Amino acid sequence: SFSRGGGRSTCSFPMMQTQALAAFLVLAIGSASAFAPVLAPSGVLSKAKSPISPAAGTNVLAAARLPLRAGRSMSASAASSLQMKDTTKIAVGLVGTGVVGGELFKQFDATKAKLLKDDGVELVVAAVATVRDGKxxxxxxxxxxxxxxxxAAVKDDSKGEDSDLKxxxxxxxxxxxxxxxxDCTAAEAVSDMYLTWLEMGVHVCTPNKKVGSGDLKRYKACKAAMEKTGAQWGYETTVGAGLPIIGTLKTDLLATxxxxxxIEGIFSGTLSYIFNTYKPGMAFSEVIEDAKNKGFTEPDxxxxxxxxxxxxxxxIVARECxxxxxxxxVPVDSLVPAALRDWTPPEGAKVADAFINEMKAFDAEKEKQIKAAMDKDMCLRYVGVVDLEAKKASVTLAEYPNTHPFAGTQWADNIVAFNTERYVPQPLVVQGPGAGAAVTAAGVYADVIRIAKSC
Incomplete structure (x- = not known):
């Protein structure tokens, strides 16, 4: 605090501010001798607590009881200790090394050193689980x-052991x-482990939607375990892959x-591509085939x-709210005709090709629907809607004006519009690629980093 009295300015510092400023000056100048009488009346820099708990494996930026008397310089070793970065070490177990898990593993390899240098997070891939020889x-x-x-270990029968996720x-x-x-799988058996992991105090990061959207009792049990142990569950990528949808909802909106x-959005990259592509005069079955050929669809x-x-x-979005x-x-407007929902392909036929062939019989029906929308200067979009005022949710194929943000999507964009008390008359819109191994893996990685930094 500063005051003016007797014709001159004086400056006084509370003890904690004194110590913090002394540490800063030591780092900046390399010696505290000129400042010790004023800045260190107690003669010491007390050990400071890091904002990250020492129990979380950190190196605390502090000097413990280092004398700062006038005429004496801090030793080189003491100055060096002051310059140490806070470091948080986190060991991760990667379950699933398929498209997303394999990409995530590569991203770890490419960035671990930079993550430690720039952010002080030491990431160690301590364990990997997969399927080898069917087991x-x-x-x-x-x-x-x-x-x-x-x-190398996967190819060596002497390496590894039978998987035990606990x-x-x-x-x-x-x-x-x-x-x-x-968890980079879509396996229910792995999803069943979340509660056990969280009760152990082990964090969970995943693009797997099974727990977030599955049995409500299991979901609530996981949330309760987080409260009890402090473990965190990162599931940003369960909605919109790497897009900041869950984070925007939780932090930018609800928490503030x-x-x-x-909340309404185009949540499927596959269906986004199909309805961005589909125009009058095109056969709906051919658009599905095009999406299949570009790798957008599931095998079925x-x-x-x-x-x-x-x-x-x-x-997942509704529960977050x-x-x-x-x-x-949640009622769903399925795009699969009722006659084909329990249909099975002929023996020996590829299910995708056989299904698309069956869909040709329904092209005229979809042609009428797309033409009716276009005649009204509207577009068709497959959307999920969470209506908080009505306390209900739904999934449907709906018409939107060509001036609506949903009409401007391209390729396989995901887009979510948040209509809130603050965001009026226009909603807050998040848009971008909502599928793909690289962006999904990066989203999981970002969850890991966020958790590590909060430890």
Whole structure:
């Protein structure tokens, strides 16, 4: 605090500010001798607490009881200790090394050194689980694994052991002060482990939607475990892959006191591409085939056209807003004709090709629908809607004006519009690629970094 009295200015510093300023000047100038009488009346810099808990494996930026008497300089070793960066070590267990998991592993390898240097996060891939020769298998190494070591071990029958996901989490927990399990599968069996991991105090990061949209009791049990142990669950990528949809909702809106009224979005990259492409005069079955050829659809296109994936994302968003909904509570306008929902392909036929051939009989129906929308200067978009005022959610094929943000989507964009008390008359809109291995893996990685920095 500054005051003026007796014709001159004086400056006084509370003790904590004195010590902090002394540390700063030592780092900046290399010696505290000229400032010690004024800045260190107690003669010491007391040990400062890091904003990150020492229990989280940090090196605290502090000098413990270092004398700062006039005429004396701080030793080189003491100055060096002051310059140490805060470091948080986190051991991760990667479950699933398929398209997303494999990409995530490569991103770790490419950026671990930079992450440590720039952000003070030491990331160690302590364990990896996958399927080898048709059996669950895992490899653990407290010193850390890279892609090359993992790939070599997969080919070596003497390496690794039968997969045990609880044991894997325990191993990671013992390898570093902080541990996280990264589920890059779509397996229900892995989803069933989340509660166990969270109860152990092990963080979870995943693009897997099964727990977020599945049984409500299991979902709430996971949330309760987080409250009890402090473990965190990163699921940003369950909705919109790498797009900041969950984070925007949780932090920018709900945490700051905004009140969402309606959230609607195009949550499927596959269906976004289909309706961005589909125009009058085109056969709907041919558009599906085009999407299949570009790699957008699942091996059985009905998995996309049924709307179930969008339904799961809508449930996740609704629960984030406080609605206790189950999948059964969200009606879905399926794009699969009723006659084909239980259909099975002829023996020996590829399911995608056979299904698309069957869809040709329904092209005229969709042609009428797209033409009716175009005649009204509207477009068709497959959307998920969470209506907070009505306390309900739905998935449907709807018409939107060509001036609406949803009409401007391209390729396979995801787009979400947040209509809230603050964002009026225009909604807050998040738009971009909502699918793909690279952006999904990066989203999981970002969750890991956020958690590590909060430890």
């Amino acid at each position: 669950p298998w895992m490899l653990c190494d407290a010193k850390g694994l890279d892609v090359k070591a993992y790939e 044991k894997m989490a325990e191993f990671c927990k013992g390898a570093a002060p902080n541990a996280a399990m990264l 006191g905004d009140v969402p009224k309606k 296109p009905r998995d996309d056209l049924s709307g179930t994936d969008v339904q799961r994302k809508v449930v 406080g609605l206790d909904v189950e999948m059964k509570d």
